[in-house]
Amino acid sequence: MYETLTAAQMRAIEAEAIEAGSVTGLTLMERAGQGVVDAIRARWPDRAAAPGRALVLAGPGNNGGDGFVIARLLKTAGWQVDLFLFGSPEKLPPDAKANAQRWSELGETHDLEQALERGLDVARYELAIDALFGTGLTRPVALPLPDLSDGPAVVAVDIPTGLCADSGRRIGQGALMRADLTVTFHARKLGHVLAEGPAACGALVVHDIGLPSGGGETGLVTPDPRAFQKHQGHKYGHGHALVLSGPATRTGAARLAARAALRVGAGLVTLGAPRDAMAECAAQLTAIMLRDVEDGAALTEMLGDDRLNALALGPGLGPDRARDLAIAALEARRATVLDADALTAFADDPDALFAQLHPACVLTPHGGEFARLFPDLADRLSAPAERGPAYSKLDATREAAARAGCTVLYKGMDTVIASQTGAARIHCAAYDRAAPWLATAGAGDVLTGLIAGLLARGLFPLTAASQAAWLHVEAARRFGPGLIAEDLPETLPAVLRAQGA
Incomplete structure (x- = not known):
């Protein structure tokens, strides 16, 4: 680092x-x-x-x-x-x-x-x-x-x-x-x-x-090969990630996240989808398992299986379904990544979300989602910097993590990851790490899956989010121009091999 x-x-x-x-x-x-x-x-x-x-x-x-x-x-x-x-x-x-x-x-x-x-x-x-x-x-x-x-x-x-x-x-x-x-x-x-x-x-x-x-408190994210290596053992020894999907015609984002979780080394990945989306998902997935998760009550029942140790929800869910499932997911106290609609669903009452979050959670907002959850911090960050040292994205992310009581990954070219304790990392996708090809639909869903997969494997939230950010950019850099989101999980094996995983 x-x-x-x-x-x-x-x-x-x-x-x-x-x-x-x-x-x-x-x-x-x-x-x-x-x-x-x-x-x-x-x-x-x-x-x-x-x-x-x-x-x-x-x-x-x-x-x-x-x-x-x-x-x-x-x-x-x-x-x-x-x-x-x-x-x-x-x-x-x-x-x-x-x-x-x-x-x-x-x-x-x-x-x-x-x-x-x-x-x-x-x-x-x-x-x-x-x-x-x-x-x-x-x-x-x-x-x-x-x-x-x-x-x-x-x-x-x-x-x-x-x-x-x-x-x-x-x-x-x-x-x-x-x-x-x-x-x-x-x-x-x-x-x-x-x-x-x-x-x-x-x-x-x-x-x-x-x-x-x-003398410094904050480092740039660098790869940690130990985070990627798999020890000997059976599939459940490497965790079971559950990714929750939206309804029919809106399953693509969750499928991207699920594939990324599997590629990054989770032992098993299940996609939880409503009944009307099962055929659509089954036509696209093979190694990823499918379960009928119609609503929050069904999710609560499913989470009776404590081998499901990491969850990802938000991409493509729709706000109403996302809110219902997020409440059930957070009650289970598992490692959980909340992204996209799972964040937007609480825009009218962020405190309702914060009251349910716990230290094993990771929030992954982009700028708009951050502003909806933390409007005062976003306003301060967007106000003119009249004097230095000026309020920074690092300051804002640290404050957001302390307020939420969990790890926050604030996306961008300058991705900042902070835990509720104040520990923080920065991944700068610029200079020799520039990856402009990541500005493509679905790339953020892949990042959600990477974090969920690493959480399933037992990494702490700050480490999982930081290493996922590095892998995300490295896969984009390795693939290069013409990248679409589907290419990111497929490029991961070469990236992991280069790190000795």
Whole structure:
């Protein structure tokens, strides 16, 4: 699991290392600047081999100090460098001031505000370095920043100017300088993987500057092969998942979920459908068993068999059937995934749902469903982020999980999974994990089935939801363009094999 940090956590790690005497601020700044230059060479080797003209925009803090180091290293490597500082050189922090003095031996420091008033011609540059504000930004950027969208390649130092490092949201209505490449240090920040962060950062490189690991509370989801491996034993040793279906002509979503649960390793999977849908389901399913589940009373009777240890309901149920079945399912106190109609059915009274939920449940809302269950949290998340640290999707999901008393998986490119205890994970389907093909009907139903299958196999809810999110994206990436939801379960065997399952 890769850790992600808030800006405050990163500052604390740096301060602790400096106070312990293991490193100096100047050394960290030099390593950071060298990391940016190395990343530029790796990203654009042709430009590095034939250096052109570079624009460095430096800010009034230590991010600006990194900019002075980068300017010096680029100049030494043969680039023509123009550096513009926002603020006064005399007011720079000590380490940044020291690097400004080192730069002065090679080139001039120009006043950024004056240059912007006159009109800064960016077309003459092949490379632009955004070292203005970094992770410390807490208010909107009032500068009329130059438009670099059709000009040089833009490299952000730590995080693009204008972006909140803790939420990935633009701060206020200020400027946002989008980058082609972002180089951050030690660990990813939350703003790199949430909300607008991935789109604003371009490509992302994490450069090691020699700090000790630790200090973060939230990690990015990575695969755990132990969660996928099956031990020796009979089918009931790997759990029995029950997926509940809607009526005739609306069984497809539940069938997708059931197939995913079986593919991910549940020992048995049963689809519970009303009588009018049995023939339709039987015509489509072979390895998945069928049971007549007409209503909540029938489900309660069926759950007298305690070998049915995980349930999934919501996809394609219809709100009335979903509410009836959800009440019966939750009374049984089994591991339960609630999605789609099982969430929408309680939109008029979310507290009625929360009163019945228990720690073995997983809710999987998309944005609209989240807003119906947690309208105050959704309103706060959608309100303009006037200051940083801004309220984030991570904050909202944690609060939702605490209120619901169970695990919540808030879907999206930046999927956030949080338990009722506050433990949280993020799966970011961006950068090298981008999977745009998942924007297809039925993909969410497959995710529901993956979670149910892993719950049936005995994984804890936070782990089951996190690993299912990873598998979901990995299957989409492996299949690639042209993906439809039916392809996801069929791609799982290759994904699991690659993980040594």
